[in-house]
Amino acid sequence: MDSFRGQGGIQMLLTAEQEAQRLVTDARNLKMARLKQAKDEAERDVALYRSNLEQEFQKKIHETSGSSGSTVKRLEEETEVKIKNLNDSTSRVSPDVVNTLINFGLMGTLTTLRRSLGHHCLRKSSPSPHISKLFDLSQGSLLNVIVSGSFNLQYQSRRTLILESALSESVKLKRLSDSGIVEVNLDRPETKNAIGKDMLRGLKHAFETIDEDESAKVVLVCSSVPKVFCAGADLKERKMMTPSEVKFTVNKLRSMFSLIEALRIPTIAVIEGAALGGGLEMALSCDLRICGEEAKLGLPETGLAIIPGAGGTQRLPRLVGKSVAKELIFTGRKIGGREAMMMGLVNYCVPASEAHLKALEIAREINQKGPIAIRMAKRAINHGIEIDLASGLELEEECYDQTLHTKDRMEGLAAFAEKRKPRYFGE
Numbered sequence: 001m002d003s004f005r006g007q008g009g010i011q012m013l014l015t016a017e018q019e020a021q022r023l024v025t026d027a028r029n030l031k032m033a034r035l036k037q038a039k040d041e042a043e044r045d046v047a048l049y050r051s052n053l054e055q056e057f058q059k060k061i062h063e064t065s066g067s068s069g070s071t072v073k074r075l076e077e078e079t080e081v082k083i084k085n086l087n088d089s090t091s092r093v094s095p096d097v098v099n100t101l102i103n104f105g106l107m108g109t110l111t112t113l114r115r116s117l118g119h120h121c122l123r124k125s126s127p128s129p130h131i132s133k134l135f136d137l138s139q140g141s142l143l144n145v146i147v148s149g150s151f152n153l154q155y156q157s158r159r160t161l162i163l164e165s166a167l168s169e170s171v172k173l174k175r176l177s178d179s180g181i182v183e184v185n186l187d188r189p190e191t192k193n194a195i196g197k198d199m200l201r202g203l204k205h206a207f208e209t210i211d212e213d214e215s216a217k218v219v220l221v222c223s224s225v226p227k228v229f230c231a232g233a234d235l236k237e238r239k240m241m242t243p244s245e246v247k248f249t250v251n252k253l254r255s256m257f258s259l260i261e262a263l264r265i266p267t268i269a270v271i272e273g274a275a276l277g278g279g280l281e282m283a284l285s286c287d288l289r290i291c292g293e294e295a296k297l298g299l300p301e302t303g304l305a306i307i308p309g310a311g312g313t314q315r316l317p318r319l320v321g322k323s324v325a326k327e328l329i330f331t332g333r334k335i336g337g338r339e340a341m342m343m344g345l346v347n348y349c350v351p352a353s354e355a356h357l358k359a360l361e362i363a364r365e366i367n368q369k370g371p372i373a374i375r376m377a378k379r380a381i382n383h384g385i386e387i388d389l390a391s392g393l394e395l396e397e398e399c400y401d402q403t404l405h406t407k408d409r410m411e412g413l414a415a416f417a418e419k420r421k422p423r424y425f426g427e
Contacts, residue, residue: 168202180217187224196234218363222270232277257285284315289346298334370408371426
């Protein structure tokens with residue numbers, strides 16, 4: 001077999017195989033843990049849905065009180081059929097399906113490895129032959145790397161890792177270089193990024209992954225779809241739901257946005273185009289909001305005879321004041337980027353198509369600060385605003401104490417004395 005020229009290429013292959021084996025082992029363990037977590041969540045969801053069905057049945061019985069016995073019996077039979085179908089659909093998953101899910105997750109990991117190696121290895125000359133990588137997923141090992149032809153490779157120290165969500169095609173997760181800045185990209189162009197069940201699962205997976213990643217320091221929530229951030233709930237999907245299913249879905253959406261708000265690290269919503277309904281509620285759950293001049297923001301739910309149900313009635317008045325929030329929610333009025341900035345709804349309004357650049361600029365500034373200090377500042381502000389001043393000052397003292405005995409604090413003092421930029425590691 002042809003090989004790389006020199007010992008450097010051989011060593012790189014060995015290192016690559018070891019890295020692949022380690023990644024696959026870690027991925028298998030992680031996927032098993034997540035499958036168990038998903039199973040537990042599914043069981044809780046099923047129990048809640050079953051309870052909702054029974055409550056709906058009791059409500060219908062109450063509404064039809066005085067009706068004939070045949071009507072009551074028909075309602076009983078309909079409910080029994082629904083519960084039976086629910087039980088059938090949530091029966092024990094076969095081992096083959098579990099293995100398929102595990103291998104699907106491992107494929108994503110190996111894709112990440114291939115891309116990572118691709119960034120490590122820059123070709124000095126374009127080769128005519130082909131490179132083939134064969135993976136055995138069942139054993140979880142890198143079997144072989146067959147290299148045809150001769151060309152030189154140059155090691156690249158910095159790389160870009162792409163983290164892909166295996167649970168949703170409508171939410172993409174990626175890390176920007178080695179900087180600690182992570183992007184969550186909404187990518188459902190056919191519905192203008194409307195939030196359906198699939199996107200909701202993808203968002204949950206993405207933010208849980210970020211929450212577990214100690215190296216993540218700042219999150220940008222962006223859209224891959226031109227001229228739209230998020231159009232809100234998927235109303236076509238919502239139209240097919242029963243009231244209990246709608247309630248269940250809205251509750252999950254509200255919990256999802258609370259998860260974003262509770263992340264330990266800063267989050268920045270990058271808004272170009274429409275951010276309406278649930279889309280604006282998602283942006284409201286972020287710490288900062290940057291929008292382009294052509295952005296359109298609003299909570300139009302009252303026009304559909306409902307109210308914002310995923311945090312809009314609570315987070316909006318905390319940002320812009322009670323009176324302004326009432327006007328926007330009562331009328332469902334959409335506002336532009338400039339007006340949003342004037343009322344304090346967004347932090348910056350920049351020329352159209354430049355919101356992402358501005359958000360990156362801010363993220364990089366945050367990224368240079370002490371990670372522990374940023375986390376403690378967010379905690380002090382978020383929790384302090386909900387309590388009285390005396391309790392808030394006690395909380396501030398507690399958070400300040402968390403920074404006192406850190407290596408980062410000593411590094412900051414040393415860097416100041418030596419007139420250089422500090423190098424923080426979150427320790």
